[in-house]
Amino acid sequence: MAPWTGIRDRAVRFARAWRLVLRIMMLMLRAQLEYRVDFLLQIGVGILWQTSIIVFASVLLTRFNGMAGWPADAVLLIVAVRMLGHGLYVLCFGRVFELTYLVQDGKIDGYLLRPMPVHRQVQLAEFPSNALGDILVGVSLFIAAVLRLHTAWTPEKALYLGAAVCGAMLVEAAILTAFSAAAFHYPGSYAWSSWSIELLETFGNYPLSILPGLMRAALTWVLPLAFVAYFPAATLTGRTAGLGVPEALAAGSPAVGLGLYIASRLIWNASLRRYSGVNG
Amino acid sequence: MSAYLLDSAAPAQRPARSAWRAGRISALGELLSPGRLVGTAVRLAIQIALVVFLWRALYAHTSSNAGLTRDQAVDYAVLAVLATRVRGLDRDASRDSIFAHVYMGTIVYWFLRPVPPRRYYLYRALGEQAYGLTWFALGYVACRIAGVLGPPASAANAMAFVAALLLGQAVYHELTLSLDLMCFWTLRNGSALTILQFVQNLLSGGYAPLWYFPGWFIAMSGVLPFQATLNVPLSLYTGRIALSAAPAQLAIQAGWVAGLCLVNRRLWRRAGDRVTSQGG
Numbered sequence: 001m002a003p004w005t006g007i008r009d010r011a012v013r014f015a016r017a018w019r020l021v022l023r024i025m026m027l028m029l030r031a032q033l034e035y036r037v038d039f040l041l042q043i044g045v046g047i048l049w050q051t052s053i054i055v056f057a058s059v060l061l062t063r064f065n066g067m068a069g070w071p072a073d074a075v076l077l078i079v080a081v082r083m084l085g086h087g088l089y090v091l092c093f094g095r096v097f098e099l100t101y102l103v104q105d106g107k108i109d110g111y112l113l114r115p116m117p118v119h120r121q122v123q124l125a126e127f128p129s130n131a132l133g134d135i136l137v138g139v140s141l142f143i144a145a146v147l148r149l150h151t152a153w154t155p156e157k158a159l160y161l162g163a164a165v166c167g168a169m170l171v172e173a174a175i176l177t178a179f180s181a182a183a184f185h186y187p188g189s190y191a192w193s194s195w196s197i198e199l200l201e202t203f204g205n206y207p208l209s210i211l212p213g214l215m216r217a218a219l220t221w222v223l224p225l226a227f228v229a230y231f232p233a234a235t236l237t238g239r240t241a242g243l244g245v246p247e248a249l250a251a252g253s254p255a256v257g258l259g260l261y262i263a264s265r266l267i268w269n270a271s272l273r274r275y276s277g278v279n280g
Numbered sequence: 281m282s283a284y285l286l287d288s289a290a291p292a293q294r295p296a297r298s299a300w301r302a303g304r305i306s307a308l309g310e311l312l313s314p315g316r317l318v319g320t321a322v323r324l325a326i327q328i329a330l331v332v333f334l335w336r337a338l339y340a341h342t343s344s345n346a347g348l349t350r351d352q353a354v355d356y357a358v359l360a361v362l363a364t365r366v367r368g369l370d371r372d373a374s375r376d377s378i379f380a381h382v383y384m385g386t387i388v389y390w391f392l393r394p395v396p397p398r399r400y401y402l403y404r405a406l407g408e409q410a411y412g413l414t415w416f417a418l419g420y421v422a423c424r425i426a427g428v429l430g431p432p433a434s435a436a437n438a439m440a441f442v443a444a445l446l447l448g449q450a451v452y453h454e455l456t457l458s459l460d461l462m463c464f465w466t467l468r469n470g471s472a473l474t475i476l477q478f479v480q481n482l483l484s485g486g487y488a489p490l491w492y493f494p495g496w497f498i499a500m501s502g503v504l505p506f507q508a509t510l511n512v513p514l515s516l517y518t519g520r521i522a523l524s525a526a527p528a529q530l531a532i533q534a535g536w537v538a539g540l541c542l543v544n545r546r547l548w549r550r551a552g553d554r555v556t557s558q559g560g
Binding site: 035037038041042044045048049052055056059060063064067068104130186188191192195198199202203206210211212215 | 337
């Protein structure tokens, strides 16, 4: 009886915690709706952000007819997986990007005193309106890319594609969470977060085989950009030759994403434990 | 707040000294943080290396596309990366932006100081641009030595490029100022600023040279001020815009500067009337 009671208690606590999360999110949404134009513009930011990437990618694909031996439909799959993953990242984890400002404003000191994990409070600091635009464009492009891809779809492939999108979200979240961990001590680390996003949007959308070996290795092992969408798309389209990593590792990108995210949270928690406030 | 405070209140003591002291704030903030300087140099170097490899790979099977040869495309892309550094400072980091002050209610202090707000804003912007142009110049020399950037099409093209680059920065300054001033009416316009950044990057050729875009897109860019900020100077450098067309392009840039300047003058005056100190 006792184990069941324990499980039930935990389930009740879990449900209560998430009910509170939902209530806070709704509150933040109402707060944002007080500035209606800004709210609509934030959705517009998401749409424009994603659209600008599509425009860039489609201009290059139209002008240059594929990249490094990858046909346009396969490159479009990379773009689609990364962009949908990015939209989900903004929705679920995106507020770590703003951590510098929360530290500068001294808000973290307050978060430490409240009975809720600090990371969760950071995520609840603002309603991610721009994620709505990101996801809207991301889903549209994703559907178009899947319909255009010349491949025989099977349930396994469809499941893998779903896992790949989750993996893309987790890798991006891992990169940004790890960089944001430095913001507890060095507010200037914000520049590195911005730069990693810039790299993701510039080079996360193309087959990395266009780059020389050293650069490719750096974007695989130092900044794991290759695991976001390039490796999963290579696995799905059967272009696994010359990836620079074993096929199994490339295929396991979603699991790598999960592992990286867990590692980044451990770094984040360790950094938070050493946080000493804006006044030292 | 009286319009009189905007222009003529308590004539600023030693304007040159005020300009120097306000203009160097951003640069000092950066120079006093060696880690940030090294970080900027590393990020710039990696970004340049990546765009060079990207554009060389795209031109692997063709020598010319949209009127641009491989070398012209690489030069354009490298200069675009360098040019984005000119105003690459994080304007929110110091919390001394119009956006931050209007939001926090501290904008009133700008109107109470001996230096009028319009002039203070100009000094800060000029300081940031001078600092950014130093990075641009250092990056340019380094890229020329490294052989990833070719010389300008001719000496006359070089002179036209310098003039167009400076005018382009003036256009960019006026555009940013217009949106900053909108804060006095909308209170929160962070999203509008972000949208401007996307639109600016897309329509100026920051993401990809405008010459690769469809005709309608180039025509639309032609009637907007954004392409004057980047596309015109870079196209003059690479020789994609003929030297004979340079005077007309420079005149258009100057026209945008003058027009936007007039609009901003009016906006500053009206903004002053909207500022109220605590207690009304």
